[in-house]
Amino acid sequence: MSGDDLWARHRAVLPSWLSLYYGRPMEITRGEGRHVWDADGRRYLDFFGGILTTMTEHALPAVAEAVAGQATRVLHTSTLYLNRPMVELAERIAELSGIEDARVFFTSSGTEATDTALLLATSHRRSNQILAMRNSYHGRSFSSVAVTGNTSWSPTTLSPLQTLYVHGSVRTRGPFAALSDADFTAACVADLRDVLDQAGGQVAALIAEPVQGVGGFTSGPDGLFAAFREVLAERGILWISDEVQTGWGRTGDHFWGWQAHAASGPPDMLTFAKGLGNGMSIGGVVARAEVMDGLSANSISTFGGSPVTMVAGLANLRHLLDHDLPGNARRVGGPLLARLRASCAGLDHVREVRGRGLMIGVELVRPGTDRPWPEAASLALEAAREEGLLIGKGGAPGGSVLRIAPPLSLTEAEAEEGAGMLERALARAGSAAEGG
Structure with a gap:
C-alpha cells in the first residue's frame, strides 16, 4: 500500500487537528542508531528523535x-x-x-x-x-x-x-x-x-x-x-x-x-x-x-x-x-551550534541560532524585518527531508523556528553531515520563499 493510501485512511478516521509534517506525509518504518527509514526504504539522519523522545538511539539493544x-x-x-x-x-x-x-x-x-x-x-x-x-x-x-x-x-x-x-x-x-x-x-x-x-x-x-x-x-x-x-x-x-x-x-x-x-x-x-x-x-x-x-x-x-x-x-x-551521553551532548552540541551560527551568519532570513547541548533552534524571519516567517520554516523542513535530514519546527506565532534535537549519542561525523544538510536546506528554503 502506498503512502498516499495510508494518508487517505488517516484523514478518514483521525482528527483534522492531528497535524502531520510535510506536504506528503511520511511513514517511518524502522530505526537504528541515529537513522530512520521510511516506507519507501529511504534512510534519514534523525535530528528530531520523535520530538526529543528517542534520547539515546533508535532500537537500543539494552531497551x-x-x-x-x-x-x-x-x-x-x-x-x-x-x-x-x-x-x-x-x-x-x-x-x-x-x-x-x-x-x-x-x-x-x-x-x-x-x-x-x-x-x-x-x-x-x-x-x-x-x-x-x-x-x-x-x-x-x-x-x-x-x-x-x-x-x-x-x-x-x-x-x-x-x-x-x-x-x-x-x-x-x-x-x-x-x-x-x-x-x-x-x-x-x-x-x-x-x-x-x-x-x-x-x-x-x-x-x-x-x-x-x-x-x-x-x-x-x-x-x-x-x-x-x-x-x-x-x-x-x-x-x-x-x-x-x-x-x-x-x-x-x-x-x-x-x-x-x-x-x-x-x-x-x-x-x-x-x-x-x-x-x-x-x-x-x-x-x-x-x-x-x-x-x-x-x-x-x-x-x-x-x-x-x-x-x-x-x-x-x-x-x-x-556512556556519559550528557557529556556527549555537550561535546558534540557545542561545535554543532558554533558551526550553524557561522554558516547562518550570511543568511538574511535567519534571525538567530540559539540553544545549548543538543537542543538547538534556528529562528527564521522575513528578510529585512524582525517578523517571523513560518512559510520559510515549512519550506526548510521539506528541503531538509529531501536532503535526508529530519528536523522539527516550533515557535510562536505559526512555527518559524527549526528545532534540532537528535539522540544524545550523535557522533561528530553525523553532526557534521547533518549541519551540511541543514545549511543547504536553509539556503534553498530562503530562495524558494522569496520567489513564492
Missing part, C-alpha cells in the same frame, strides 16, 4: 532486550500491586533529582505529568492560581492547555485555573530584549512582583520550562529562576520545573535544566517524560514528600509505572549514564 524479557513475564499490573521495576526506577530518579526527601509518581505522558503537578500544587496551596511563562507549552490536556502561553497550542480559553503569565523565557524579543542579562533578570523579577501584587489571592505555583521546547528552544539568562525563586519563597509559592524536554542531560551543561539556576537550589517539583523511555510511554513527577503526600483522597495510575515501561526506563537511564 529492546529489557522490554522483550519483561513482556514474557507480565506486561501490566497497575499501581495497586507492588512493582519492583517501578520502585527501582523511582529510587534512581529520586537520587538524581536533587530534591530532598523526594517522592516519585509515574504517569504515561508529559501531559499527564503536568496534570499531576498542578493537582499537587493546587491541593497543597488550596488555590487555583498558577504562574506560567509567556510562550510556554506544557501539554495538550484541559489543565495543561490552561497554563500554556503559546497560543498556537492553546485551543480554548476555558480553564479550571486562573493563570497569570510573566516575562522571562524569550531573551531576544519583547520589551526587555535590549537589556543586559542582569538588567533583563531584574526587569523580569519586577514584573513578577507586580503580577503577584495584583493577583489578589494566594498563588499556588510557578510552572516553567528551563528551555522552552515547543516555543522554539528559547530561554532566559542563567540564574533567572533562582531570582524568581527568592520572590516565590517569600510568599510560599511552589516552583515546578518542566523537564519534559530539558531533562536527562539534553542541554549538555546540566543533567536537569533547573541546574542552570542552581543558586536557588532544586525546585519543589519537577516533571519528566519523553526521553526516559526512549519511545516507551513514561512520564512522571518528582516532589518533596510534604507536597507529594498532601492529597486528601485516593489516587492511582492504571498505566503509569507499568512493569514493561519501567524496565525500559531503567535500561535506558543506565545506558545514558554508563
Whole structure:
C-alpha cells in the first residue's frame, strides 16, 4: 500500500487537528542508531528523535532486550500491586533529582505529568492560581492547555485555573530584549512582583520550562529562576520545573535544566517524560514528600509505572549514564551550534541560532524585518527531508523556528553531515520563499 493510501485512511478516521509534517506525509518504518527509514526504504539522519523522545538511539539493544524479557513475564499490573521495576526506577530518579526527601509518581505522558503537578500544587496551596511563562507549552490536556502561553497550542480559553503569565523565557524579543542579562533578570523579577501584587489571592505555583521546547528552544539568562525563586519563597509559592524536554542531560551543561539556576537550589517539583523511555510511554513527577503526600483522597495510575515501561526506563537511564551521553551532548552540541551560527551568519532570513547541548533552534524571519516567517520554516523542513535530514519546527506565532534535537549519542561525523544538510536546506528554503 502506498503512502498516499495510508494518508487517505488517516484523514478518514483521525482528527483534522492531528497535524502531520510535510506536504506528503511520511511513514517511518524502522530505526537504528541515529537513522530512520521510511516506507519507501529511504534512510534519514534523525535530528528530531520523535520530538526529543528517542534520547539515546533508535532500537537500543539494552531497551529492546529489557522490554522483550519483561513482556514474557507480565506486561501490566497497575499501581495497586507492588512493582519492583517501578520502585527501582523511582529510587534512581529520586537520587538524581536533587530534591530532598523526594517522592516519585509515574504517569504515561508529559501531559499527564503536568496534570499531576498542578493537582499537587493546587491541593497543597488550596488555590487555583498558577504562574506560567509567556510562550510556554506544557501539554495538550484541559489543565495543561490552561497554563500554556503559546497560543498556537492553546485551543480554548476555558480553564479550571486562573493563570497569570510573566516575562522571562524569550531573551531576544519583547520589551526587555535590549537589556543586559542582569538588567533583563531584574526587569523580569519586577514584573513578577507586580503580577503577584495584583493577583489578589494566594498563588499556588510557578510552572516553567528551563528551555522552552515547543516555543522554539528559547530561554532566559542563567540564574533567572533562582531570582524568581527568592520572590516565590517569600510568599510560599511552589516552583515546578518542566523537564519534559530539558531533562536527562539534553542541554549538555546540566543533567536537569533547573541546574542552570542552581543558586536557588532544586525546585519543589519537577516533571519528566519523553526521553526516559526512549519511545516507551513514561512520564512522571518528582516532589518533596510534604507536597507529594498532601492529597486528601485516593489516587492511582492504571498505566503509569507499568512493569514493561519501567524496565525500559531503567535500561535506558543506565545506558545514558554508563556512556556519559550528557557529556556527549555537550561535546558534540557545542561545535554543532558554533558551526550553524557561522554558516547562518550570511543568511538574511535567519534571525538567530540559539540553544545549548543538543537542543538547538534556528529562528527564521522575513528578510529585512524582525517578523517571523513560518512559510520559510515549512519550506526548510521539506528541503531538509529531501536532503535526508529530519528536523522539527516550533515557535510562536505559526512555527518559524527549526528545532534540532537528535539522540544524545550523535557522533561528530553525523553532526557534521547533518549541519551540511541543514545549511543547504536553509539556503534553498530562503530562495524558494522569496520567489513564492
